[in-house]
Amino acid sequence: MAVPKYIKGKEPHKSEYRMIFRNVDRRGWDASIKSYIADGGYKDLKKALKMKSQEVTDEVKTSGLRGRGGAGFPTGVKWGFIPPDNKKPVYLICNSDESEPGTFKDRYIVHQDPHQLIEGMLISCYAVGAKVAYIYIREEFSEGAKILENAIEEARKKNFLGKKILGGKFNCEIFIHRGAGAYICGEETGLIESLEGKRPYPRIKPPYFPAALGLYMCPTIVNNVESLCHVKHIIAMGGQKYAKIGTPRNTGTRILCVSGDVVRPGYFEVEVGKITMGELINDVCGGLRKGRKLKGVIPGGSSAKVLRAGEKYTIGTGESERTIGINDIPMDFDTLAACGSMAGSGGVIVMDDSRDMAWILNNINTFYAHESCGQCTPCREGSLWMKKITDRMVSGAGVPSDLKTLTSVGDNIAGRTICAFGEACAWPTQSFVAKFPEDFKKHTSRRNAGKELNPESKAAAAGLKR
Amino acid sequence: MSAVKKQTEDLVNVQVDGHWIQVKKGTRMIEACKQASAEVPHYCYHPKLTSPGNCRMCLVEMGMPPRPAPGQEAELDNDGHAKISWMPRPVIACANSVAEGMGIRTQSTLAKECREGVMEFLLINHPLDCPICDQAGECTLQEYSVEHGKGESRFLENKVKKPKNVDIGPRIRLDDERCVLCSRCVRFTREIVDDDVLGFVDRGSHSVLTVHPDKPLANNYSLNTVDICPVGALTSNDFRFKMRVWFMRETKSVCNGCARGCNILISSRENKIYRQTPRENNEVNSSWMCDSGRLNYHFLESGARLTDPMIKKGKSHETVDWPQAIRRAAEGLLKYKGDEIAIIASARMTNEELYLVRVLADTLGTRNVDTLKCHGEGDDYLSHEDKRPNTNGAKVILKLSSPGSKINSIKRDIESGSIKALLVYGENIASKGFDDGVLSNLKFLVTSHILANPTAKLSGIVLPGAGYAEKRGSMINATGRLQLLNKAIEPPGNSRDDWEILQDLNRAMDGKDFIYELADLFSEMASVVPALKGLTLSGIGEKGVPVIETGETIPLLEREAQRVKQGLIAG
Amino acid sequence: MEVSRELNKQANEYISHYPNDQKRSASLPLLHLLQQEHGYINEESMNWVAEKLDIEPIHVLELGTFYPGFRQTAPGKYHIRVCRTLSCAMAGCYETMEKFCEVAGIDRSRVTHHNPIAVSEDGKFSIEFAECLASCGTGPVCLIGDEFYESVNAENVAELIEKYD
Ligand SMILES: Cc1cc2nc3c(=O)[nH]c(=O)nc-3n(C[C@H](O)[C@H](O)[C@H](O)COP(=O)(O)O)c2cc1C
Ligand code: SF4
Ligand code: SF4
Ligand code: SF4
Ligand code: FES
Ligand code: FES
Numbered sequence A: 001m002a003v004p005k006y007i008k009g010k011e012p013h014k015s016e017y018r019m020i021f022r023n024v025d026r027r028g029w030d031a032s033i034k035s036y037i038a039d040g041g042y043k044d045l046k047k048a049l050k051m052k053s054q055e056v057t058d059e060v061k062t063s064g065l066r067g068r069g070g071a072g073f074p075t076g077v078k079w080g081f082i083p084p085d086n087k088k089p090v091y092l093i094c095n096s097d098e099s100e101p102g103t104f105k106d107r108y109i110v111h112q113d114p115h116q117l118i119e120g121m122l123i124s125c126y127a128v129g130a131k132v133a134y135i136y137i138r139e140e141f142s143e144g145a146k147i148l149e150n151a152i153e154e155a156r157k158k159n160f161l162g163k164k165i166l167g168g169k170f171n172c173e174i175f176i177h178r179g180a181g182a183y184i185c186g187e188e189t190g191l192i193e194s195l196e197g198k199r200p201y202p203r204i205k206p207p208y209f210p211a212a213l214g215l216y217m218c219p220t221i222v223n224n225v226e227s228l229c230h231v232k233h234i235i236a237m238g239g240q241k242y243a244k245i246g247t248p249r250n251t252g253t254r255i256l257c258v259s260g261d262v263v264r265p266g267y268f269e270v271e272v273g274k275i276t277m278g279e280l281i282n283d284v285c286g287g288l289r290k291g292r293k294l295k296g297v298i299p300g301g302s303s304a305k306v307l308r309a310g311e312k313y314t315i316g317t318g319e320s321e322r323t324i325g326i327n328d329i330p331m332d333f334d335t336l337a338a339c340g341s342m343a344g345s346g347g348v349i350v351m352d353d354s355r356d357m358a359w360i361l362n363n364i365n366t367f368y369a370h371e372s373c374g375q376c377t378p379c380r381e382g383s384l385w386m387k388k389i390t391d392r393m394v395s396g397a398g399v400p401s402d403l404k405t406l407t408s409v410g411d412n413i414a415g416r417t418i419c420a421f422g423e424a425c426a427w428p429t430q431s432f433v434a435k436f437p438e439d440f441k442k443h444t445s446r447r448n449a450g451k452e453l454n455p456e457s458k459a460a461a462a463g464l465k466r
Numbered sequence B: 001m002s003a004v005k006k007q008t009e010d011l012v013n014v015q016v017d018g019h020w021i022q023v024k025k026g027t028r029m030i031e032a033c034k035q036a037s038a039e040v041p042h043y044c045y046h047p048k049l050t051s052p053g054n055c056r057m058c059l060v061e062m063g064m065p066p067r068p069a070p071g072q073e074a075e076l077d078n079d080g081h082a083k084i085s086w087m088p089r090p091v092i093a094c095a096n097s098v099a100e101g102m103g104i105r106t107q108s109t110l111a112k113e114c115r116e117g118v119m120e121f122l123l124i125n126h127p128l129d130c131p132i133c134d135q136a137g138e139c140t141l142q143e144y145s146v147e148h149g150k151g152e153s154r155f156l157e158n159k160v161k162k163p164k165n166v167d168i169g170p171r172i173r174l175d176d177e178r179c180v181l182c183s184r185c186v187r188f189t190r191e192i193v194d195d196d197v198l199g200f201v202d203r204g205s206h207s208v209l210t211v212h213p214d215k216p217l218a219n220n221y222s223l224n225t226v227d228i229c230p231v232g233a234l235t236s237n238d239f240r241f242k243m244r245v246w247f248m249r250e251t252k253s254v255c256n257g258c259a260r261g262c263n264i265l266i267s268s269r270e271n272k273i274y275r276q277t278p279r280e281n282n283e284v285n286s287s288w289m290c291d292s293g294r295l296n297y298h299f300l301e302s303g304a305r306l307t308d309p310m311i312k313k314g315k316s317h318e319t320v321d322w323p324q325a326i327r328r329a330a331e332g333l334l335k336y337k338g339d340e341i342a343i344i345a346s347a348r349m350t351n352e353e354l355y356l357v358r359v360l361a362d363t364l365g366t367r368n369v370d371t372l373k374c375h376g377e378g379d380d381y382l383s384h385e386d387k388r389p390n391t392n393g394a395k396v397i398l399k400l401s402s403p404g405s406k407i408n409s410i411k412r413d414i415e416s417g418s419i420k421a422l423l424v425y426g427e428n429i430a431s432k433g434f435d436d437g438v439l440s441n442l443k444f445l446v447t448s449h450i451l452a453n454p455t456a457k458l459s460g461i462v463l464p465g466a467g468y469a470e471k472r473g474s475m476i477n478a479t480g481r482l483q484l485l486n487k488a489i490e491p492p493g494n495s496r497d498d499w500e501i502l503q504d505l506n507r508a509m510d511g512k513d514f515i516y517e518l519a520d521l522f523s524e525m526a527s528v529v530p531a532l533k534g535l536t537l538s539g540i541g542e543k544g545v546p547v548i549e550t551g552e553t554i555p556l557l558e559r560e561a562q563r564v565k566q567g568l569i570a571g
Numbered sequence C: 001m002e003v004s005r006e007l008n009k010q011a012n013e014y015i016s017h018y019p020n021d022q023k024r025s026a027s028l029p030l031l032h033l034l035q036q037e038h039g040y041i042n043e044e045s046m047n048w049v050a051e052k053l054d055i056e057p058i059h060v061l062e063l064g065t066f067y068p069g070f071r072q073t074a075p076g077k078y079h080i081r082v083c084r085t086l087s088c089a090m091a092g093c094y095e096t097m098e099k100f101c102e103v104a105g106i107d108r109s110r111v112t113h114h115n116p117i118a119v120s121e122d123g124k125f126s127i128e129f130a131e132c133l134a135s136c137g138t139g140p141v142c143l144i145g146d147e148f149y150e151s152v153n154a155e156n157v158a159e160l161i162e163k164y165d
Helices: A033-038 A043-050 A053-063 A073-079 A108-111 A114-128 A142-157 A188-195 A226-238 A239-244 A277-284 A333-338 A357-371 A377-394 A402-413 A421-435 A437-442 A455-463 B029-035 B107-126 B141-150 B184-192 B223-228 B289-294 B322-334 B351-366 B393-399 B407-416 B454-457 B498-510 B517-528 B557-567 C005-015 C020-038 C043-053 C057-063 C088-092 C094-105 C157-162
Strands: A090-096 A130-137 A173-179 A220-224 A253-258 A266-272 A292-297 A312-315 A322-325 A346-350 B011-016 B019-024 B059-064 B102-105 B166-169 B172-174 B198-201 B208-211 B234-236 B249-254 B264-270 B273-276 B310-313 B316-319 B342-344 B368-371 B421-425 B446-448 B461-464 B473-476 B480-484 C077-083 C125-130 C140-143 C147-149
Touching: A033 A114, A033 A142, A043 A114, A043 A226, A053 A073, A053 A114, A053 A226, A053 A239, A073 A114, A073 A220, A073 A226, A090 A188, A090 A226, A090 A253, A108 A114, A108 A142, A108 A226, A114 A130, A114 A142, A114 A173, A114 A220, A114 A226, A130 A142, A130 A188, A142 A173, A142 B249, A173 B102, A173 C020, A188 A220, A220 A226, A220 B393, A226 A239, A226 A455, A226 C140, A253 A277, A253 C088, A277 A292, A277 A346, A312 A333, A312 B198, A312 B421, A346 B368, A357 A377, A357 A421, A357 A437, A357 C088, A377 A402, A377 B107, A402 A421, A402 B107, A421 A437, B011 B029, B019 B029, B029 B059, B029 B102, B029 C140, B059 B107, B107 B141, B166 B208, B172 B223, B184 B198, B184 B223, B198 C057, B208 C057, B223 B234, B223 B273, B249 B480, B273 B289, B310 B322, B322 B421, B322 B446, B322 B461, B342 B351, B342 B407, B351 B421, B351 B473, B351 B498, B351 B517, B368 B407, B421 B480, B446 B454, B454 B461, B498 B517, C005 C020, C020 C043, C020 C057, C043 C057, C077 C094, C088 C094, C094 C157
Parallel strands: A090 A130, A090 A220, A130 A173, A253 A346, B011 B102, B342 B368, B342 B421, B421 B446, B446 B461, C077 C125
Antiparallel strands: A253 A266, A292 A346, A312 A322, B011 B019, B059 B102, B166 B172, B172 B234, B198 B208, B249 B264, B264 B273, B310 B316, B310 B461, B473 B480, C077 C140, C140 C147
16 A cells, blocks of 8 residues: 555645545545555455454454444444344445534545445445445535445446455445435434435434334444444454554544634544644644634534633543643543533534624524424424524624523423434533623623624634635 | 332333332333323323324433342332432433333423423414414313413514414314424324325424325314314314313213214213214224214204104194104004014114114014115224114114115015005115105005105104214124213204103003113113123213124224234324 | 436436335435426426325425425526535625625525525526535535535635636
8 A cells, every 4th residue: 555645735734644534635546446446445345254244343343433423432332232133134324414514524535535435334234234235425415426326336346346245145235315405314313214215303212223223124223434434444454453543442533624713724634532622723723813812612513512712621530630721622532521512523613702602603503493303392492492592682682581591492402302403402502601601691782782793703704715 | 118019020110209000011101100190291192103202291200220230239219129210311201111110200300391391392483372272171282381381481582484274184274383293193194094194394493284285184084183183283174163162061972973883972062062072992993983973963953853743644744742643653553463564773773772663563563673784885994884883783682683684575565565554763765765656555654763854754653863962872883892872962842862752652552661761771671682681771881891792803903903012002 | 297218217226226115215316306307396296206106295295395405496597505504604604695696696685494595587596505515614615506616705706606607
C-alpha cells in the first residue's frame, strides 16, 4: 500500500490519523474499483471469508468499536443481540442518512471511497449472516447514490458481491434505497419503517429492537457508514491491535466535523480521545476569527447539549477525578458524556462571542419542529411549541416567563417519547437556556422589543466567507 | 409484613402503588394496574388493537429488583419482597408487560408530571370547543384535562390550523383539530376490518388524519371508529348534534340485525333512541358491531308505525280496542280445526313469544307452524347471513329442525283451500310470495306487525307489535348463546309488548291462569324446552349463556384470539 | 396514467430489490422515478404507484406528504434548495436565499409550511429551504437540481445563476 498524497490545500492536519479517510482528497484517487484494488482493496474481505463468521464478530467485539452514528453503542455487542435460535433472514442496513446538523463525514466516504464501505458491509454481512443488505442513503446525496450503484456493479463483476462470493458459499446482495428528506429516517427504526414503504414512524423499544424484530420483523443490524468502514480495518489489523488506537473504552479513530466560527472548518480523522477540544479548535481548525472569543460549542451534532466557554467539568472517579475546562475535554464518548453532553455524531459546531444564543437556538428549534415525525405527543407538540417561543423571542415579543416555559417544555419532552428525537430536540433548548440565560433574558425586555438583537450576525457571516 | 405469595407457573407478583397483587404472566402493565384498581389514563391503547405507544399518556414509574451479585441473596423489603430499584425514566404501561417482582407507580410525582405534560401538549393545539362537541361528556381529553391538566394556559402562540368538518365517508365526519393522532381508528380499519383506508398526511405538528379522495371510509364497520375515537374528532352523521350524552339513558340489549346478536347499548331519552353502540362481549362481538345493525333503529320511529289494533271493515281497516281485537282474533281462529290453521311466526320474536306461539299451536292442534328463512349477505367479520336474530330460538322452541322448510307446503295448502285460517307474526309475507292471489284464498287472516305493510293491508285483524328496543325477552344467537333484550323505550300509542298480546290471545282460547311476569313465563318455558333447562331469565346476565352447540365459529373472534396469543394485543 | 416502457422497466427492477411479499418497500424508489419524470409528484403519480405496488392509495399519499424530498407542486426548470440549518445560517444562508430570489426573480412572500416552493415568474427557477445537507463545513451550501454547490454567498450567487441561463 502506497503512502497516499493529498490534493493541495486539502492535506490532512498533522494531528490526524487517517484510516477511514485515507483516500479522501487523495491525489490521483478516484471512486473506481481499480483505484481501490490497486491500493489493496477487498483483501480484508478475502481474509474475513476465511474466518468463521463468529470469529469476525469476536474481532469486532475485541476491537471495542463503538457506533459512529450517534449513540456510541458497541458494534460487536449489538451484533450479538441477534437471537441465537433465529430462523428468519437477517438484514444489514447501512445508515447513510447523515442528517444530524453539523455532521459531514459519511458524505465523503460515499462519494470518494464507496468500495471501502462496500467491503466493510460485506464483511459485516458475513459476520451477522445477512444475505441482503440495504444502504439507506439520504435523497440529497443523489450523486452519491449513483456512485454507490456503480461501485456495486463493479464489485459484482469481480464477484465480491452476488452469488458464491469469491468462489465460496457466501451469497450477498447490496441494494441502494434512497430516502426523501427526513431527519427521522436516521433513527434506525424510523429508517426501517421507511424502508418498508411506510411513514417513518419510529417503533417502540421494547419490543421492536431491530436485532430481533427489525426489517420485515426479521433480525436487522443497522450501522452507520463510518462504523461499517471501521469493520474492514478491524479485520485488517485484528481487534486487539485496533483497540490500541485511541484510548481505552474509546478505541479507534473517528472523524470530527467542525463547522461554525473557526478559521478552518472541516473534517478531521483523529484517534478517539487523543485530542482535546482546545487542540481541535485552536490548532487543527486555526482558532477563532481575529478578535473573537469562544462562547460555546455543540460537540456532537446539533442534538448534543451545548458547552459554554468558561464552564468547569468534573471528570473521572476516585483518584483520577479532576476538574477541567472546555478546552481540556478529550474528544471521546465517555468524557463528553461526563461533561453533560455527548460525542454524538462527531459534528462540532463552534460559536464565538458574536453570536446571540437565542438566535442560534431558534435556528435549531426550527430544524426539530420541521423534522419531528409527529407520531408521539410530547415531541410533536413540544418541538413546534419551542420553536414558536424562540420565534417570538427573536422577533421582539418575548416575555419574562419564556425562559421558564422553554425549559419546562424541554423537560416534558426528554425521556418521554418513542424515540431519541425527543432528547435530540429537547437538549438544545434545555442546555442553551440554562447556560446562556442572559442571551434569552435580553429578548424578554420591553426595551429590546423589535430591535435587531443580533447586529453582529451579518458581520459574523461575512467573516466566515471563504 | 404481608405474606409473600409464591410465584406460580402463570402468576407473577407485581407491586402497584405500594400494594402487591398477583397477575397472569404476560399481562400488560396497564391491565395489571387496572386489576389493582389503579386506572392509568390512556388514549392510544385499546386492548383489541396493537399498541403503538404514541400518546404517551400512560407513562408510569417502573422498577425491578436488581439482580443480586453472584452468591448473594436479593435484598428484601419490609414486606418480604425483593427490594425494587426504580428506573429514572418513565415507561409506557400500555405496551410493556409485567415481570416477577416489578413495581409500578401510577401516582408518583414523576408519573403525574408526565401526564400533566402530555395533557398540556394535547391541549395547546386543541380547539377546546366542548360546548359544541358531541364527545363532551364522554371525552377522555375533557375528562383528563380536569383531572390532570394545568389550570391556566401558558401557550401564547397561535394554534395549528387543520381541516374541520371533513367528509371522510358516508356516515362519518372528521374534525382534524380535535384529533389527538392516537391512530386507534387507523388501526381498527387496518387490523380488524382489513379496510386500510385511513392514514396520516403531512408531518410533525401538522399531521392530519385523512382518507384518499377516491377511497372513503365506507365499510360496514366504519362507525366503530367513532366509538373508539377518544375525542370528538370522528363523529357519526347519524348522531351529530342530536343529543348531549349526559342526558341519555343506556339500556343493555342485543342487536336484532342478524343472527350474530351483537351486544349493544341503546341510548335513549324521553322515549326516543338516539344511538346504538356495541357493548363488549368477547364471546360474540368483541367490542364491535356493524353499521347496518347499529343504524337499524330508525324504523321504530317511522310514520308507518301501527299504533292500534285494527279490524278490516269492507275495504279499509278501523281502529278497535285490545279486548275487542283479541276476542275477534280468538273467535276467528277457533272457527277452524287443527291443520286448517297455520301459523307463520318470525325468528325476530323472542323466545318467550315463540313459546306462546307454541302453546297457541298446541291449543289449536295445528302442525302447520314455521318461521321464514331469511338469508342475505354475511361477511367474514360479524354480520351473519341469517338476517333473523333468533333462528336458533325458533329451532329449539318451535321444534323446527329446518326453519322455513314448511313454508312452501303452507302456501300450497292455502292455495288449495285446505288451510283456511292463518296467523302471521312479524313477517311481511305478502312480499315473500304470499301475495293477494294466495292470501285471498283464506277465510281468516290475522297478523301482527310493527309497520303498516302489504300483509297488514290484506289482514282481517291487525295487531300492532313492539320493536326489539321496546320489549324485554331472550334470544339465541347463531353460536347458540342465550342473550337478553331489554326495553329501552315504550312502544308507541296502544301497541303493547308482544308477549302480553300473545298471552291474551292464548288465554282467550285456553282460559288458563295469567302469568304476570316475563320471568315466570321464562321459567315455564325452561321447564319444557330441554335446551333451556334449569335457566332463569335473570340468570342470563349481561353477557348471555351458551345453551346449544351450533359448531359455528366467529371469524373475527378467532383472529383476535390469534393476535392475543402472538402477544400483539392484550385482548 | 401511462408511463414509458423504460420507466416501467426501471420500476420493476426496483421492486425486485425487495422480498416478493414486500413490494411496498419500493414506494420511495418509484416515487423518485416519477418525480424525475414530472418534476414533482401529483395525484396521478401516487395512484400509479399504489396500483403498481398493490397498496391502498392513502398509503402513497401518506408518504408523498411526509417527505419534503417529494415536491407536491411543480418546480421551475431549475430547482434550488438552500440549506437553512445552523452552520449554514451562521455562514449567511438567509442572505444567500435573499440574493437567489433577487437574482432569479422569485417572490417568497407566499411561502408557507404547506407551500414551501416559490417559483420565478418566468418559471425558470424555483427555490426552497432545505435542512442540513451534510456539508456544514463549507456553508452556505445549496443544490440546484442534483448539483451541489458549496460556499454560496450573496456575492457569488449571481455568477452561479448565470450558469443556468
Ligand atoms: C433522531 C435520530 C437521528 C439519527 N440520525 C442518524 C443518522 O443520520 N445517521 C446515523 O448513522 N445514525 C443516526 N442515528 C442513530 C441511529 O438510530 C443508529 O443508532 C445508528 O445508525 C446505529 O449505527 P452505529 O451503531 O453504527 O452508530 C439517529 C438517531 C436518532 C435518534
Ligand atoms: S420522539 Fe418525535 S420523532 Fe420520535 S417518534 Fe416521537 S414524534 Fe416521532
Ligand atoms: S380521529 Fe380519533 S381515533 Fe382517529 S387518530 Fe384521531 S383521535 Fe385517534
Ligand atoms: S353483525 Fe348482526 S348482530 Fe352484529 S351489529 Fe351487525 S346486524 Fe347486528
Ligand atoms: S396509551 Fe398511548 S402510549 Fe400508552
Ligand atoms: S447546516 Fe448546512 S449543510 Fe449542515
